[in-house]
Amino acid sequence: MMKKIFPVLVVVAAAMFAYAPFMILAAPYESTMGLVQKIFYFHAACGMAMFLAAFVSGIGSAGFLFSKKPSYDRMAVAGAELTVIIGLIVLVTGPLWARKAWGVWWQWDARLTSTLVMWMIFNAYLLLRRYGGLGSEKLAAAVALFGMANVPFVYWSVNVWRTLHPKTSVIPSLQPGMRGPFWFCVAAFLLLSIVILMLRTELEKRRQELDALYLAAED
Amino acid sequence: MDFSSLRFVDVTRTFGRRRALSRVSFTAEAGTITALLGHNGAGKSTLLSIAATLLQPTSGRVLYGDHPGNGSAVLRGRIGMLGHDLYLYPELSAAENLRFFAEIYGLTDVERRVARGLEMAKLIDRADDAVGGYSRGMRQRLAVERALIHEPRLMLLDEPFTGLDEASREALRQRLRMARAAGTIVILTTHDIAAIENLTDATVTLVDGRLVA
Amino acid sequence: MTGFVGAVSVIVRKDLLVEARTREILFTTLFFAVACVLVFAFGFVREGRAVSDAASGILWIAIAFSGTLALGRAFERERHGETLRALLIAPIDRPALYVGKLVGILILMAAVEAVVVPMVALMFQAPLFDHALLMIGLLAAGTVGFAAVGTLFAAMLMRTRSRDVMLPVLLYPITIPVIIAGVRGTAALLEADGLPMARAWLAMLVAFDVMFVTLALWTFEPVMTE
Numbered sequence: 001m002m003k004k005i006f007p008v009l010v011v012v013a014a015a016m017f018a019y020a021p022f023m024i025l026a027a028p029y030e031s032t033m034g035l036v037q038k039i040f041y042f043h044a045a046c047g048m049a050m051f052l053a054a055f056v057s058g059i060g061s062a063g064f065l066f067s068k069k070p071s072y073d074r075m076a077v078a079g080a081e082l083t084v085i086i087g088l089i090v091l092v093t094g095p096l097w098a099r100k101a102w103g104v105w106w107q108w109d110a111r112l113t114s115t116l117v118m119w120m121i122f123n124a125y126l127l128l129r130r131y132g133g134l135g136s137e138k139l140a141a142a143v144a145l146f147g148m149a150n151v152p153f154v155y156w157s158v159n160v161w162r163t164l165h166p167k168t169s170v171i172p173s174l175q176p177g178m179r180g181p182f183w184f185c186v187a188a189f190l191l192l193s194i195v196i197l198m199l200r201t202e203l204e205k206r207r208q209e210l211d212a213l214y215l216a217a218e219d
Numbered sequence: 220m221d222f223s224s225l226r227f228v229d230v231t232r233t234f235g236r237r238r239a240l241s242r243v244s245f246t247a248e249a250g251t252i253t254a255l256l257g258h259n260g261a262g263k264s265t266l267l268s269i270a271a272t273l274l275q276p277t278s279g280r281v282l283y284g285d286h287p288g289n290g291s292a293v294l295r296g297r298i299g300m301l302g303h304d305l306y307l308y309p310e311l312s313a314a315e316n317l318r319f320f321a322e323i324y325g326l327t328d329v330e331r332r333v334a335r336g337l338e339m340a341k342l343i344d345r346a347d348d349a350v351g352g353y354s355r356g357m358r359q360r361l362a363v364e365r366a367l368i369h370e371p372r373l374m375l376l377d378e379p380f381t382g383l384d385e386a387s388r389e390a391l392r393q394r395l396r397m398a399r400a401a402g403t404i405v406i407l408t409t410h411d412i413a414a415i416e417n418l419t420d421a422t423v424t425l426v427d428g429r430l431v432a
Numbered sequence: 433m434t435g436f437v438g439a440v441s442v443i444v445r446k447d448l449l450v451e452a453r454t455r456e457i458l459f460t461t462l463f464f465a466v467a468c469v470l471v472f473a474f475g476f477v478r479e480g481r482a483v484s485d486a487a488s489g490i491l492w493i494a495i496a497f498s499g500t501l502a503l504g505r506a507f508e509r510e511r512h513g514e515t516l517r518a519l520l521i522a523p524i525d526r527p528a529l530y531v532g533k534l535v536g537i538l539i540l541m542a543a544v545e546a547v548v549v550p551m552v553a554l555m556f557q558a559p560l561f562d563h564a565l566l567m568i569g570l571l572a573a574g575t576v577g578f579a580a581v582g583t584l585f586a587a588m589l590m591r592t593r594s595r596d597v598m599l600p601v602l603l604y605p606i607t608i609p610v611i612i613a614g615v616r617g618t619a620a621l622l623e624a625d626g627l628p629m630a631r632a633w634l635a636m637l638v639a640f641d642v643m644f645v646t647l648a649l650w651t652f653e654p655v656m657t658e
Binding site: 065117120124128133135136142145146147150154157158160161 | 592605
Binding site for chain 3: 298302303307308310319
């Protein structure tokens with residue numbers, strides 16, 4: 001079933017991305033920021049995709065730690081790689097927008113900081129898998145689990161920390177004309193995420209099968 | 220919990236692309252010494268780790284008597300192991316090392332066992348010196364006593380004869396014969412056949428993770 | 433079979449005994465923490481005097497850095513002679529091994545903090561002990577949070593390549609809430625009407641500790657066995 005759905009998803013996602021710029025162009029201008037604000041459609045959608053990917057990785061990690069099934073590990077690594085890549089998009093588009101809109105590259109508010117910390121944790125996850133040697137998949141799974149448990153604490157701490165400083169709202173409340181393009185882009189990125197996750201888990205499955213073939217060839 | 224044999228049934232263990240053990244089956248009975256022979260990398264240490272419940276087999280079963288290996292604390296209490304690195308704390312004295320392990324194993328008559336271990340290892344006069352200052356032979360004797368302090372049913376030794384002079388080797392052989400007489404299942408690995416002359420009741424040879432006749 | 437508390441007690445006593453023989457980790461960690469404070473102090477000096485509100489930040493950074501070092505050294509000891517393996521084979525609850533090592537690290541860190549905290553108070557004219565109980569509470573809760581995660585990671589990295597650099601890489605992002613709470617809590621404590629804020633931070637640290645000690649107890653066995 002997965003294999004049959006896959007090409008459909010790819011085509012739909014591609015079509016959505018082809019259409020998205022037109023929707024964004026047609027959307028109304030935001031009153032204060034003008035054209036620059038339109039980066040928000042991709043930036044916020046990427047943010048949501050990043051949390052989805054992180055969530056998938058967290059579930060995969062927990063499953064792998066406690067059940068040791070390789071299918072969970074495939075989920076975990078696919079989710080982690082996607083989190084890092086989409087997170088990079090979020091962390092680059094964000095400051096680009098912020099610089100033009102509010103004059104600062106970065107701000108230590110709760111949302112930005114917890115996004116950055118989570119991104120770093122998944123980078124650490126990938127570093128451990130790559131450079132840790134044998135058996136590091138299980139250790140990395142523990143790191144992912146701790147990382148997920150950590151995010152609410154980071155969010156809370158930075159929130160409280162920031163009450164003493166002025167806050168600028170990162171996401172303004174949406175005008176009606178913007179909701180359509182916004183949710184369209186969110187759907188497009190979520191679909192893209194699912195496509196990439198499916199592809200990556202399949203790749204990992206092939207790698208594991210290759211290992212098994214190597215072993216069988218020794219007989 | 221007690222058992223009178225160790226059985227490996229079709230045990231395979233893989234690490235990624237490497238197969239360390241391939242469908243290994245053998246039995247070791249109580250009151251016997253079995254030698255595990257093979258070159259470096261043949262899978263001997265992996266086999267010992269599985270027997271010690273530190274590693275799970277990828278497939279196959281390990282049976283302790285009739286009980287399957289489950290890594291439970293009760294089972295672990297009946298197993299003793301001596302690794303290549305001896306498992307001793309160099310900053311502590313012989314007596315302190317023995318005492319620590321006796322307490323960890325939940326033994327009730329700690330001081331008596333410590334005294335007996337020191338006696339068997341012939342280390343009574345050096346009992347309070349830090350182990351870091353001992354010779355290899357002395358540390359080996361202490362390590363063997365440490366591994367036997369809880370009178371395990373299964374005793375696993377990884378390359379115990381390495382780095383020992385002939386006198387120490389003979390002392391170790393004697394000690395293992397004593398353990399055998401007490402009904403222990405002794406399994407030791409070595410790649411030096413001469414060291415185990417007149418010692419073993421059975422040999423198991425591994426080549427590339429496989430048992431050869 | 434030894435009980436949980438019995439096993440923890442035996443392990444802690446052994447660690448204290450080993451440390452008492454050499455005092456190596458204690459002295460080197462202490463010296464490193466003091467050096468940290470000095471280096472950061474010089475980094476923040478303005479017009480010949482250290483900036484006063486840098487005190488809380490410098491204190492907690494010194495604790496984090498020296499704690500990481502102590503964790504690495506403590507487990508390096510169990511690697512030498514492979515004694516950790518012997519402990520994993522022993523008939524104790526594996527989580528008891530975790531708790532035993534954790535308590536040992538906490539005692540060590542407490543000894544280091546006993547020197548570093550008064551030193552910071554003195555060098556920066558920061559009245560850290562005006563509200564001694566609250567300060568000690570922050571230090572205790574913060575150190576427990578840091579050490580709880582650190583002990584698990586240091587143990588699980590023992591057979592890993594590049595373990596020396598991997599420990600900080602993994603530990604620092606996850607202990608960021610501890611650092612934030614420690615620094616802001618201490619800073620609040622130093623302000624005139626900051627006590628309620630300091631207590632709020634303490635509460636968060638306690639919640640963090642409960643969460644992460646539980647998580648560590650839960651994951652210790654799967655992570656240490658294959």
